[in-house]
Amino acid sequence: xxxxxxxxxxxxxxxxxxxxxxxxxxxxxxxRREQRGYDSAWRKLSRLMRANQPWxxxxxxxRDLTLDHxxxxxxxxxxxxxxxxxxxxxxxxxxxxxx
Numbered sequence: 001x002x003x004x005x006x007x008x009x010x011x012x013x014x015x016x017x018x019x020x021x022x023x024x025x026x027x028x029x030x031x032r033r034e035q036r037g038y039d040s041a042w043r044k045l046s047r048l049m050r051a052n053q054p055w056x057x058x059x060x061x062x063r064d065l066t067l068d069h070x071x072x073x074x075x076x077x078x079x080x081x082x083x084x085x086x087x088x089x090x091x092x093x094x095x096x097x098x099x
Contacts, residue, residue: 050065070083
């Protein structure tokens with residue numbers, strides 16, 4: 001069982017990172033996928049590309065595949081097939097830390 005610590009937002013002693021109230025507030029204020037640029041066209045492109053290439057471009061894994069922006073939307077990338085690559089979740093998650 002985790003040791004007690006303070007909630008990162010309000011300071012209440014909890015056994016997690018945030019208390020239940022702050023967790024609910026954070027989730028309610030979170031920007032939705034569509035507002036971040038992941039609309040139905042992106043989901044359709046993701047299904048199509050993962051069907052055409054059912055392996056990770058980096059490690060070759062065939063499990064837990066995702067579609068990744070080569071140049072992120074925040075850095076001016078687009079939702080075009082030329083700016084997308086199929087990666088497993090592990091490679092996609094480690095991509096930001098290795099650059």
